[in-house]
Every structure is written in structure tokens, then in C-alpha cells.
Amino acid sequence: IAGITQAPTSQILAAGRRMTLRCTQDMRHNAMYWYRQDLGLGLRLIHYSNTAGTTGKGEVPDGYSVSRANTDDFPLTLASAVPSQTSVYFCASSAERGGYNEQFFGPGTRLTVL
């Protein structure tokens, strides 16, 4: 059982390019999340999905989009990358959005935008 996988592990991207970060979970969790982690700022929520077919905006959604076509996959797309999007991106999932349901995190994608 893999849990949550993310791809790529790391990427260097030219500004203005389009990029999709992939996230797949095999735990049949309903809720999935995308965070970015920057030094001194902690984890910040970009977008989330409470169940397949629905998505919502987090704290820092600008410049990012997501889709949730099925339970397992939750890709994050940067339509036109900018240097301020240089960060470590973590995908997470939880069985449900509330209750005693902790979030499980993927290994992260380190993205550098030049």
C-alpha cells in the first residue's frame, strides 16, 4: 500500500510555463488537499476537495487550479508559473473532513520557478 504518491519529486520550471503536479491516493479517502510550504510561513492551503466532483479554495488559491474527477486523483495545475510559486508542495488526504480524521501527507514536490 503506497498511501499518497506525488510526482514529480522535484522540478525546475521556466517562468510562464504550465505545470501539473500529480497526486494519487489509494486509501479511498474522500477529502484531499494541496498545501505549499515556505520557510517561516508554515503550510498554507491552496485548494481542497471534500469529495470527488467538488473543489474549494483555500488560503492562497491565486495562480493555481485543481480538479477532482475521481476519488484517487487530485492534480494541481499552475497555468503560467511565476517565481513566487517556488515552494515545496504537499498533497494530503483524510477519510472525511471532520471528526478524528487526521490528514495523511504525500512526500512532496519541490518546485523551482526561474
Added chain:
Amino acid sequence: GQNIDQPTEMTATEGAIVQINCTYQTSGFNGLFWYQQHAGEAPTFLSYNVLDGLEEKGRFSSFLSRSKGYSYLLLKELQMKDSASYLCAVRGGDYKLSFGAGTTVTVRA
């Protein structure tokens, strides 16, 4: 919005006890989580508090006071492998998690 504060860094000796405090101001409250994150790795779940009081899990304990907007994580019998960042996270009324910036704990021999 949410405001979550925790110290930036703490240092302790192997075998000692360290207490990491977290204060929060949030719109609604649906639980407080503590996560551990080793350098270059993903956060991993440590504890969850939704009611006031102490939750004990082996060497780790977490305390919550909802009226004071306060929690702490207590790490006992420190080991070198406990050197990591510890993240306090609050689930607000909208069920979204808001994280503090994290406390880096360094355990010295």
C-alpha cells in the same frame, strides 16, 4: 482568518522533557492537531485534541484549553530522533486546517 503562534526554535538535551506551546485565534474550532516533520520529509500525525484536557500517547502528550486558545505538546525522554519540526494545526469552523509556522526542536547529546 486564523492566527496560530508557536516558538520558532527550542533546544534540549537527550533524555530531557520539552514543552512546545501553541496559542491560536480562529473562527470556530473543530479540533487541534500536532504533526512532526523531519527535514526534507512530509508531516506525520502525532495527536488530536478536541476536548479540554490531556491526551497521552507514549512519550508524547498533548494538552488543550479551548477557553484560553492554548495547547502544548510535551515530549518526554527525548531521543536524538525527536529532532524535527513540530507543527500545531487548528481546524476551524470551516473544517480547514490552519498551520503554525512550526517549532524546530534540536536534541543534543
